[in-house]
Amino acid sequence: MSLPERYARWREAFDVAARSSLRPDMAILDVGAGRHPTIPIAARPARCAYVGLDLSAAELADAPRGSYDEGVVSDVVAFRPELADRFDLALSMMVFEHVRPLPAALDNIHAYLRPGGALVALTSGTFAPFALANRLLPAGLSRAIQKTLLGKNPATIFPAHYDRCWDSALRKALANWGEVQVIPLYLGATYLNFAPPLRSVYLLYEEWTRRGDHRNLASHYVLHAKKAGSVRAETEPGIASESRKAGEV
Secondary structure (H helix, E strand, O other): OOOOHHHHHOOHHHHHHHHOOOOOOOEEEEEOOOOOOOOOHHHOOOOOEEEEEEOOHHHHHOOOOOOOOEEEEOOOOOOOHHHOOOEEEEEEEOOHHHOOOHHHHHHHHHHHEEEEEEEEEEEEOOOOHHHHHHHHOOHHHHHHHHHHHOOOOHHHOOOOOOOOOOHHHHHHHOOOOOEEEEEEEOOOHHHHOOOHHHHHHHHHHHHHHHHOOOHHHOOEEEEEEEOOOOOOOOOOOOHHHHHHHHOOO
16 A cells, blocks of 8 residues: 555645744744754745754754754753743754653743744654554664664664653643644654555554544644744734645645
């Protein structure tokens, strides 16, 4: 069974949400991107300030030259008062599943944003089969499987907790934000590319979850949340309209 067309557009919902918030002269916080900044230098708005926050100084240092105007070595769950009210946009690409407790991280990001600032994030889901397997297997075995079967570089494999990474829990953790969209994505089959028959069975399950709108079982989520208040510059497209287009995956 071939992969559904939505797999070719796996990042579309994230990119649509991020583009709706980009504008010149803004300050952007990239959470946990390390050596792979979420927005390449050439794609950034004019005169933006781009700050990377990561647990690892080595990860930040391994990013392409000029990726960050400033690097902050810190756990996102540890509040950094010097970052409060500094940013117009916070980005996070496949990081929140590694964070615990996630509500503390979201509260900190909320504090780092200026009024009207937005968070755009992509995270794996707690109840996706690959996430369940990752938590059940010993850490060493999980790393070996990911290296051997998925071709992942062991240096890029980090412990995953999937703390509150399902639809209803994410909405609860974002309850203090002004506008919130949690967009479920159903994209877990690529973890089974090494076993085509098993992947075909999984796709049948995934279609059931998607068509039945079982959002807590989604493999991934795009979060697009806006802090209450007015943005400093001209108004961008509304979250609801952008997310409606992004959700068609």
